[in-house]
Amino acid sequence: MTSTASSISRALTSSPVVVALDYDNRDKALAFVDRIDPRDCRLKVGKEMFTLFGPQLVRDLQQRGFDVFLDLKFHDIPNTAAHAVKAAADLGVWMVNVHASGGARMMTAAKEALVPFGNDAPLLIAVTVLTSMEASDLQGLGINASPADYAERLAGLTQQCGLDGVVCSAQEAVRFKAAFGQQFRLVTPGIRPQGSEVGDQRRIMTPEQALAAGVDYMVIGRPVTQSADPAQTLRDINASLGLEV
Numbered sequence: 001m002t003s004t005a006s007s008i009s010r011a012l013t014s015s016p017v018v019v020a021l022d023y024d025n026r027d028k029a030l031a032f033v034d035r036i037d038p039r040d041c042r043l044k045v046g047k048e049m050f051t052l053f054g055p056q057l058v059r060d061l062q063q064r065g066f067d068v069f070l071d072l073k074f075h076d077i078p079n080t081a082a083h084a085v086k087a088a089a090d091l092g093v094w095m096v097n098v099h100a101s102g103g104a105r106m107m108t109a110a111k112e113a114l115v116p117f118g119n120d121a122p123l124l125i126a127v128t129v130l131t132s133m134e135a136s137d138l139q140g141l142g143i144n145a146s147p148a149d150y151a152e153r154l155a156g157l158t159q160q161c162g163l164d165g166v167v168c169s170a171q172e173a174v175r176f177k178a179a180f181g182q183q184f185r186l187v188t189p190g191i192r193p194q195g196s197e198v199g200d201q202r203r204i205m206t207p208e209q210a211l212a213a214g215v216d217y218m219v220i221g222r223p224v225t226q227s228a229d230p231a232q233t234l235r236d237i238n239a240s241l242g243l244e245v
C-alpha cells in the first residue's frame, strides 16, 4: 500500500521544529528549502501550497529528505475523511490532520483507514480550536464553553478515538499533558524565538517555553522562512532546546 514516495527513507531529525512552508511561489519555496537541512526540522504543507502545487510538491520535499506534515485539516463525512487520510498515507507523509469537530465517527473512520499501513502510517492528529478563535466566535456557533474548555473536550474525544494527538495552543500544553498523558502528542503553532517578530500571532511562547510546557512539535513559520540565514536560525532554535540534531 505504500507508494514510491513513502518508500523513501524518512529523515530522522530529533528536532521538534516543523517549519510552516507558506509560499504562493513554488520556486521560492524550494529555494528556501534548499537552504535548510532535513536534520534540523520537518516541513508543513498547508492548504494554499497543496491547492497550488499538489502532491508533486510533497514528493519534491520528500526527495530532499524532509518529513512532511500535510496540514489539510480534513472535515467531512466519515467515508470521505477516511479516504482523504488514506490518500495522504499513500503519499508517504509523516503527519496528517483532521478537525476534531468532525466528530467521533469521522475520527474513528480516519484512524481505521491507517490500520493497513502498520508502522508506516503517518501520525494522525486533530485540530481542536483554532488559535484565531475566541469565546465570541464559539458563541456564534452555539457553543458556550471557553476556547480552552472546548479544546480540552475535543482533545478528550480525539484521544478516545485513538488518534495520536492534537493541534492546540502552547498555552494549553501543560493542562493537556496532565489530562491526556505524555504519549498524546501536542502540536502547537504560535511559537516565536526570543527577539523575532510576533506578527499576527497573539498568545505566543518561545521554543524553550513550549518545550518546558510539554509541546512535542512546534510549528514555526515566518521567523525561519523570512530569516536572512534560515539554516543558522534553525540551528539557533535547536541549540536553545539543548539539541544537537
Ligand SMILES: O=C(O)c1cc(=O)[nH]c(=O)n1[C@@H]1O[C@H](COP(=O)(O)O)[C@@H](O)[C@H]1O
Pocket: 020, 021, 022, 046, 071, 127, 129, 130, 131, 132, 167, 189, 190, 191, 199, 201, 219, 220, 221, 222, 223
Ligand atoms: O494548523 C495550523 O498550522 C495553525 C493552527 C492555528 O491555530 N494557528 C496557526 O497559526 N496555524 C498555522 O501555523 C503557522 C504559523 O506560522 P507563523 O505565524 O509564520 O509562525 C501557519 O501556517 C498557520 O496557518
